[in-house]
Amino acid sequence: MGTFYTLEFEKPLVELENRIREAEQGVSAPGAPIGVEGVEESAASSAELEDLNRQHAKLLEELYTDLNPWDTVRVSRHPNRPQTWDYIEHFVRDFGELHGDRRYGDDPAIITGFGRIGNHKCLVVGHHKGRTTQERIACHFGCAHPEGYRKALLKMKLAEKFGTPIVTFVDTPGAYPGLEAERRGQAEAIAVNLREMARIKVPILSIVIGEGGSGGALGIAVADRVAMLRNSWYSVISPEGCAAILWKQANEQTNRSAADALNLTARDNIKLGIIDAVVEEPLGGAHRDPDGASDLLRDWIISQLDELKAKSAEELVEGRYERFRNLGSFHETTPEPSESASTDA
Amino acid sequence: MSQTATRSWTQVQTGTKTKSSIPEGLWLRCPGCSQMIYRKQMEANLSVCPECGHHFRISASTRVEQLIDTGTFERLFANVESNDPLKFKDLKSYRDRLLAEQIKSGQTDAIIAGVGFIKGRQVALACMDLSFMMGSMGSVVGEVLTRTIEHATEHNLPLVIVSCSGGARMQESGLSLMQMAKSSAALARFDDAGGVYISVLTDPTTGGVTASYAMLGDVIIAEPEALIGFAGPRVIRQTIRQDLPEGFQRSEFLLECGMVDQVVPRHDMRNQIARLVDYAGG
Numbered sequence A: 001m002g003t004f005y006t007l008e009f010e011k012p013l014v015e016l017e018n019r020i021r022e023a024e025q026g027v028s029a030p031g032a033p034i035g036v037e038g039v040e041e042s043a044a045s046s047a048e049l050e051d052l053n054r055q056h057a058k059l060l061e062e063l064y065t066d067l068n069p070w071d072t073v074r075v076s077r078h079p080n081r082p083q084t085w086d087y088i089e090h091f092v093r094d095f096g097e098l099h100g101d102r103r104y105g106d107d108p109a110i111i112t113g114f115g116r117i118g119n120h121k122c123l124v125v126g127h128h129k130g131r132t133t134q135e136r137i138a139c140h141f142g143c144a145h146p147e148g149y150r151k152a153l154l155k156m157k158l159a160e161k162f163g164t165p166i167v168t169f170v171d172t173p174g175a176y177p178g179l180e181a182e183r184r185g186q187a188e189a190i191a192v193n194l195r196e197m198a199r200i201k202v203p204i205l206s207i208v209i210g211e212g213g214s215g216g217a218l219g220i221a222v223a224d225r226v227a228m229l230r231n232s233w234y235s236v237i238s239p240e241g242c243a244a245i246l247w248k249q250a251n252e253q254t255n256r257s258a259a260d261a262l263n264l265t266a267r268d269n270i271k272l273g274i275i276d277a278v279v280e281e282p283l284g285g286a287h288r289d290p291d292g293a294s295d296l297l298r299d300w301i302i303s304q305l306d307e308l309k310a311k312s313a314e315e316l317v318e319g320r321y322e323r324f325r326n327l328g329s330f331h332e333t334t335p336e337p338s339e340s341a342s343t344d345a
Numbered sequence B: 001m002s003q004t005a006t007r008s009w010t011q012v013q014t015g016t017k018t019k020s021s022i023p024e025g026l027w028l029r030c031p032g033c034s035q036m037i038y039r040k041q042m043e044a045n046l047s048v049c050p051e052c053g054h055h056f057r058i059s060a061s062t063r064v065e066q067l068i069d070t071g072t073f074e075r076l077f078a079n080v081e082s083n084d085p086l087k088f089k090d091l092k093s094y095r096d097r098l099l100a101e102q103i104k105s106g107q108t109d110a111i112i113a114g115v116g117f118i119k120g121r122q123v124a125l126a127c128m129d130l131s132f133m134m135g136s137m138g139s140v141v142g143e144v145l146t147r148t149i150e151h152a153t154e155h156n157l158p159l160v161i162v163s164c165s166g167g168a169r170m171q172e173s174g175l176s177l178m179q180m181a182k183s184s185a186a187l188a189r190f191d192d193a194g195g196v197y198i199s200v201l202t203d204p205t206t207g208g209v210t211a212s213y214a215m216l217g218d219v220i221i222a223e224p225e226a227l228i229g230f231a232g233p234r235v236i237r238q239t240i241r242q243d244l245p246e247g248f249q250r251s252e253f254l255l256e257c258g259m260v261d262q263v264v265p266r267h268d269m270r271n272q273i274a275r276l277v278d279y280a281g282g
Helices: A008-027 A036-064 A069-076 A084-091 A133-138 A146-162 A179-183 A186-197 A214-218 A239-246 A252-261 A266-271 A290-308 A313-325 B039-044 B060-067 B094-105 B139-155 B170-192 B233-240 B251-257 B266-280
Strands: A093-098 A110-117 A120-127 A166-172 A204-213 A225-229 A233-235 A277-279 A330-332 B027-029 B036-038 B074-076 B080-082 B111-118 B121-128 B159-165 B197-205 B219-222
Touching: A008 A036, A008 A069, A069 A204, A069 A233, A069 A239, A069 A252, A084 A110, A084 A120, A084 A166, A084 A290, A110 A146, A110 A290, A120 A146, A120 A290, A146 A166, A146 A186, A166 A214, A179 B233, A186 A214, A186 B170, A204 A214, A204 A290, A214 B170, A225 A266, A225 A290, A233 B170, A239 A252, A239 B170, A266 A277, A277 A290, A313 B170, A330 B139, B027 B039, B036 B039, B060 B111, B060 B121, B060 B159, B060 B266, B074 B139, B080 B139, B094 B170, B111 B139, B111 B266, B121 B139, B121 B266, B139 B159, B139 B170, B170 B197, B197 B266, B219 B251, B219 B266
Parallel strands: A120 A166, A166 A204, A204 A225, A204 A233, A225 A277, B121 B159, B159 B197, B197 B219
Antiparallel strands: A093 A110, A110 A120, A330 B080, B027 B036, B074 B111, B111 B121
């Protein structure tokens, strides 16, 4: 695994992996003298290896079943975790990127383009964090500017015109908080996307593949079906942001508390009705097996597009409205009073 | 016409002084001009400093009184109250916080909505209340707003929403976030039905509220020197590691950036809204 980035909670796992590697070298060590002794030693090693592998599988399952919210956030940010471009390369055939918002520029933090997923022609829209340091800086680590959201909308309108479904991949800590972003109307860009996505007449599918940070995530996630990958998070604010405000400081302890309180995991979000499905990842997270994760995601997208494409435009828009209309938790007291609140000014 | 502020945003002295609450007492010092002013005189002046024109923050009920023709306001959806869907607890539980805010403000949540007349023109109106959890938007605010928008759609009324908010309410996490999509979707339907929406931005309007219904007005009017933005100034300063220019994210700055249609002083707000409603009537 070379320079594989290790998360704190994965350390015992990595230790085991190192021992497995050593054992493997022992088993297949070339040039070992072929004697009675050598054979015995090798047999012992392979039994040991089997045992280690068993331990590894068990530990992996222990660690990743019921992963706590804060560790989930960490997995969602793992540098080896597949990003929008990885998924595009893996299962979007004939992908052709389309650039620019025709107003200001081209934001690399949001990728848009047409391609095929299975037999479905579709528009793919996704946040991109960047895979190299250079890319990450250019993409502002997945924090889009207004031109990114406007580009996304422009291409979604094009998909509507073509009658092509839209698939969006959400992976952002949040929209970029900067001077120029404010000047160019970050809030307006997101707001318009929310309104316009609500009435686009083609199927829209959104999957949170990593981080689903607040309005910046929602700005491309007003969809007929919304899903989250098992080890992603989706919330109104990042745990660090929440900790800094409500706990007055962001540190390991408060971040963990905030992550717990925010109900940001896939399991929490499906309970709240915010998402419709959880797409499983291979055991140990998508960063351990990107191809496996891609296959699972592709299969889910295809099954959903099969269903959504059977619906009429009216059914889609109506269904999408109802989907979001019903979200919220409140109660109504006593029959509505119809008092006059106006007094002499 | 003097109702539209013509000063450039760079001339506006703002800084980051807190002006969240009006101090108690007969006299108070205006945060705009540092003059001692007589409270009653200031309040009679629509809570605008008689010396320098500084706009003090006002409650939703005061806003309704200032905008709506006396005796014509009929409050709607006042019975929608918050749950604590996540059993949220930070240093204090959300349940306790809600209760404390309800006692403090006398309101059940951060919004007052209804129908009434502005200079004889009937409108649907929703006003946010900053004194209740910084006017944050949770399920109740989202629901009341959406019902107001739907009411306006159904009854073919012009819609006026006066925003002031710290953004989405963290204590309801994802559900708060969804209120942005919910209210914006309702506005799409209102727009499809040909409704006219006047969005009034007051100090401060930030976060998820700005990034949804507040910036979706057919006409967007801001009160002078109101802080309006997506990210808060502190977060931006930390991100870009440089000082922000004077007047950044104030109404006059947004006007210059082309993000709002007008900056209108409080004294003239009723006139401007009534005027726009007339134009919208064809």
